Amino acid sequence: MMGTRDLADILPLIQTLTEHTHTHSEMYFPEHTQIINHPDLPGYTIQGGSSYLKIADGCRRSCAFCAIPGIKGTLVSRDKGDIIRDALALQQAGVQEINIIAQDVTDYGQDLGQHDGLPDLLVELLSAVPHIPWVRLLYTFPGYISDRLIGLMAESPRLLPYLDIPLQHADPKVLQSMHRPSDVDWVRRTVAKMRTKLPDLVLRTTFIVGYPTETKESFQMLKDFIVEMQFDHVGVFTYSMESGTPAESLSDPISAEVKEARRQELMTLQAGISYQKNQKLCGKVLSMLVEGVDRKNGVLIGRTYRDAPEIDGLVIAEGTGEVGELLPVRITAAMQHDLFGQVL
Numbered sequence: 096m097m098g099t100r101d102l103a104d105i106l107p108l109i110q111t112l113t114e115h116t117h118t119h120s121e122m123y124f125p126e127h128t129q130i131i132n133h134p135d136l137p138g139y140t141i142q143g144g145s146s147y148l149k150i151a152d153g154c155r156r157s158c159a160f161c162a163i164p165g166i167k168g169t170l171v172s173r174d175k176g177d178i179i180r181d182a183l184a185l186q187q188a189g190v191q192e193i194n195i196i197a198q199d200v201t202d203y204g205q206d207l208g209q210h211d212g213l214p215d216l217l218v219e220l221l222s223a224v225p226h227i228p229w230v231r232l233l234y235t236f237p238g239y240i241s242d243r244l245i246g247l248m249a250e251s252p253r254l255l256p257y258l259d260i261p262l263q264h265a266d267p268k269v270l271q272s273m274h275r276p277s278d279v280d281w282v283r284r285t286v287a288k289m290r291t292k293l294p295d296l297v298l299r300t301t302f303i304v305g306y307p308t309e310t311k312e313s314f315q316m317l318k319d320f321i322v323e324m325q326f327d328h329v330g331v332f333t334y335s336m337e338s339g340t341p342a343e344s345l346s347d348p349i350s351a352e353v354k355e356a357r358r359q360e361l362m363t364l365q366a367g368i369s370y371q372k373n374q375k376l377c378g379k380v381l382s383m384l385v386e387g388v389d390r391k392n393g394v395l396i397g398r399t400y401r402d403a404p405e406i407d408g409l410v411i412a413e414g415t416g417e418v419g420e421l422l423p424v425r426i427t428a429a430m431q432h433d434l435f436g437q438v439l
């Protein structure tokens with residue numbers, strides 16, 4: 096095991112393993128207070144026309160169920176110049192989509208003394224890479240999506256109207272015991288504001304079911320909230336107790352069967368909502384980023400701005416093209432998660 100602050104740490108670790116022909120596990124965690132960048136060692140990987148770009152590592156929040164701050168340590172933001180340098184390299188490589196990631200992207204820059212540093216970073220990044228048409232934000236923290244960020248999304252078409260806000264629950268009591276923001280009305284207000292300013296906004300969220308303090312009533316509250324909010328994409332996880340987290344003291348009283356039944360119930364509920372939303376896309380023309388080509392059947396597989404890589408849906412379209420191209424596609428049919436279309 097090794098830390099994530101410096102990719103080059105893998106070299107001495109491999110050296111140690113080679114020298115000692117270890118058969119047991121090896122830990123290598125040198126103390127780094129910053130993320131170390133090496134100009135010859137890119138901090139990104141490219142898949143087709145898409146890439147993730149990490150802007151920070153670690154987390155300052157204290158969600159009671161989460162082991163990440165204990166594993167990764169507190170927030171360490173990357174230097175803006177290093178991020179822009181990576182973005183330029185991605186543009187040079189022909190990447191069409193950058194997915195901005197961190198444990199919490201809205202916290203970018205706090206450790207560097209910046210307040211609401213994410214919009215500043217995005218302004219510079221968008222201007223530095225004018226040929227990258229899709230910049231997507233993943234993992235935003237409830238309560239920290241600023242008006243400035245919403246305004247920037249409204250005025251910058253390349254900053255996709257897509258937000259991933261993991262809400263985890265809708266019952267304020269459960270959220271309090273999770274040590275998460277519990278002002279559910281903030282979510283209602285902010286989503287309403289965003290939907291007014293960004294008519295094409297796509298919202299993704301995730302929920303945890305079976306948290307120790309979740310009652311039948313709080314689960315019902317969560318179901319009502321999902322119906323009320325009409326999210327585009329919802330992921331549901333069953334609670335899993337992590338040792339060493341604050342939530343460990345609550346034990347794990349809800350059975351695995353009940354957790355799974357609740358998960359299934361929410362997924363079925365959301366499937367109906369997603370289906371209705373996808374049906375409304377039929378007949379529309381959207382840009383699709385090609386991720387796969389089936390030449391034999393004349394079919395392309397890709398995603399529109401509405402779908403983040405790996406976690407959301409796909410488009411299966413008749414036509415020709417190459418991986419990494421952005422092509423206009425008319426949507427001809429829709430299922431719960433995936434769409435069908437025709438390349439124009």
Ligand code: SF4
Pocket residue numbers: 154155156157158161162163164198199236
């Ligand atoms: S759930 Fe996310 S925001 Fe909360 S502590 Fe874990 S990494 Fe940080």
